[in-house]
Amino acid sequence: xxxxxxxxxxxxxxxxxxxxxxxxxxxxxxxxxxxxxxxxxxxxxxxxxxxxxxxxxxxxxxxxxxxxxxxxxxxxxxxxxxxxxxxxxxxxxxxxxxxxxxxxxxxxxxxxxxxxxxxxxxxxxxxxxxxxxxxxxxxxxxxxxxxxxxxxxxxxxxxxxxxxxxxxxxxxx
Amino acid sequence: xxxxxxxxxxxxxxxxxxxxxxxxxxxxxxxxxxxxxxxxxxxxxxxxxxxxxxxxxxxxxxxxxxxxxxxxxxxxxxxxxxxxxxxxxxxxxxxxxxxxxxxxxxxxxxxxxxxxxxxxxxxxxxxxxxxxxxxxxxxxxxxxxxxxxxxxxxxxxxxxxxxxxxxxxxxxxxxxxxxxxxxxxxxxxxxxxxxxxxxxxxxxxxxxxxxxxxxxxxxxxxxxxxxxxxxxxxxxxxxxxxxxxxxxxxxxxxxxxxxxxxxxxxxxxxxxxxxxxxxxxxxxxxxxxxxxxxxxxxxxxxxxxxxxxxxxx
Numbered sequence: 001x002x003x004x005x006x007x008x009x010x011x012x013x014x015x016x017x018x019x020x021x022x023x024x025x026x027x028x029x030x031x032x033x034x035x036x037x038x039x040x041x042x043x044x045x046x047x048x049x050x051x052x053x054x055x056x057x058x059x060x061x062x063x064x065x066x067x068x069x070x071x072x073x074x075x076x077x078x079x080x081x082x083x084x085x086x087x088x089x090x091x092x093x094x095x096x097x098x099x100x101x102x103x104x105x106x107x108x109x110x111x112x113x114x115x116x117x118x119x120x121x122x123x124x125x126x127x128x129x130x131x132x133x134x135x136x137x138x139x140x141x142x143x144x145x146x147x148x149x150x151x152x153x154x155x156x157x158x159x160x161x162x163x164x165x166x167x168x169x170x171x172x173x
Numbered sequence: 174x175x176x177x178x179x180x181x182x183x184x185x186x187x188x189x190x191x192x193x194x195x196x197x198x199x200x201x202x203x204x205x206x207x208x209x210x211x212x213x214x215x216x217x218x219x220x221x222x223x224x225x226x227x228x229x230x231x232x233x234x235x236x237x238x239x240x241x242x243x244x245x246x247x248x249x250x251x252x253x254x255x256x257x258x259x260x261x262x263x264x265x266x267x268x269x270x271x272x273x274x275x276x277x278x279x280x281x282x283x284x285x286x287x288x289x290x291x292x293x294x295x296x297x298x299x300x301x302x303x304x305x306x307x308x309x310x311x312x313x314x315x316x317x318x319x320x321x322x323x324x325x326x327x328x329x330x331x332x333x334x335x336x337x338x339x340x341x342x343x344x345x346x347x348x349x350x351x352x353x354x355x356x357x358x359x360x361x362x363x364x365x366x367x368x369x370x371x372x373x374x375x376x377x378x379x380x381x382x383x384x385x386x387x388x389x390x391x392x393x394x395x396x397x398x399x400x401x402x403x404x405x406x407x408x409x410x411x412x413x414x415x416x417x418x419x420x421x422x423x424x425x426x427x428x429x430x431x432x433x434x435x436x437x438x439x440x441x442x443x444x445x446x447x448x449x450x451x452x453x454x455x456x457x458x459x460x461x462x463x464x465x466x467x468x469x470x471x472x473x474x475x476x477x478x479x480x481x482x483x484x485x486x
Binding site: 012027028029032033034035036037038039040060063064065066067068069083084085086087088089090092093094095096097098101102105106107108159160162163164 | 175176177178179180181182183184185186187188192194195253254255256257258259260262263265266268270271272273274277344345346347348411480483484485486
């Protein structure tokens with residue numbers, strides 16, 4: 001997924017859509033907005049980042065899960081099998097992006113890229129609902145997909161690349 | 174002045190503003206695990222080196238503490254799980270990349286084996302003990318016959334138990350304060366030192382306490398060296414590491430770490446034990462109590478401080 005930080009206005013529609021689509025419990029969120037301001041007044045630069053689980057290629061949460069509940073499916077989405085999760089919290093401790101949270105039902109939960117929608121060929125809820133169309137989702141290996149086209153001509157960054165996680169969430173800068 | 178400002182409305186319980194997923198059960202278990210590892214290692218070591226008769230408390234009585242403490246630790250760990258009904262999934266798979274998986278299996282091995290160790294000495298500790306079942310008497314005879322190989326296995330398991338508690342934390346590279354490979358050996362040495370302290374406390378044998386005291390001083394000195402090493406490693410580390418270590422250099426955990434863990438938990442008892450070896454009279458419960466206290470506070474401080482440190486924001 002690619003997020004255009006110049007187009008994001010921080011409206012939090014993506015947050016609400018995700019909570020609605022995935023029955024996220026009240027008080028929890030699978031994605032969130034970070035407002036980033038830097039510079040010296042008066043020349044300040046502000047960006048909005050809509051953050052979520054980065055579905056890393058080298059996911060530390062998958063590596064440290066003792067039961068294999070946390071796993072990567074074909075296509076690269078990192079998921080949690082609720083019946084295998086014992087709620088030990090190791091994955092929460094191991095995520096440099098603090099993307100996971102303990103669901104009140106006991107298992108650990110996080111953004112799933114709306115896998116139930118992706119399986120039907122749709123986009124995740126946050127992508128579809130964004131009013132500025134700043135979220136781009138798709139197959140990074142397909143040069144004609146929405147996300148590949150978005151990444152082609154723009155400079156981008158990932159969060160905490162030094163953590164070695166190979167995150168798959170790209171922020172267009 | 175050039176500044177960077179991050180603002181977010183996210184407020185997930187136990188995740189924001191600082192991560193606090195692991196509560197008291199985890200550092201409590203880490204302490205008990207280290208204590209058990211120390212007791213079991215030295216019990217097995219003195220059997221293998223043939224000094225079993227001179228070290229009665231180390232070899233026979235202290236492992237009772239180890240068994241009880243392992244069971245309490247397991248109960249603490251179980252109570253920390255958030256999806257308790259599925260805890261058995263831990264034992265359906267071995268995942269070599271997950272230190273938590275190693276720990277689950279090591280505990281599964283060492284807890285019953287430590288109970289077997291204690292059982293094999295029951296007749297020596299309580300002469301009137303009777304197993305009442307024939308197969309238990311046979312099993313006891315089998316264990317006594319193969320005590321040396323059993324002791325070697327226990328020594329290895331004790332080392333794995335002691336060191337994995339540190340490796341478990343150091344494998345989480347998302348928490349910069351934990352992500353140092355020295356944490357494994359540090360927790361191992363700390364565990365050994367607490368095990369020796371507990372054994373010294375319950376021992377009535379003057380010669381035994383002298384031997385344990387000498388070994389304990391060496392281990393405390395090694396632990397102090399490793400803490401200096403830890404300190405230097407953090408100061409020479411990347412920005413997230415030096416930032417993380419500020420918690421101990423003027424941050425909220427400065428006093429807890431340097432006063433309670435280093436001074437009261439290591440330097441002071443080592444000094445008292447040395448004075449005792451030189452002939453001064455020191456009440457025998459003070460150094461062990463301080464060492465155990467220091468070990469416990471060390472783990473509480475590391476787990477709590479580590480969860481506060483982070484990569485981003």
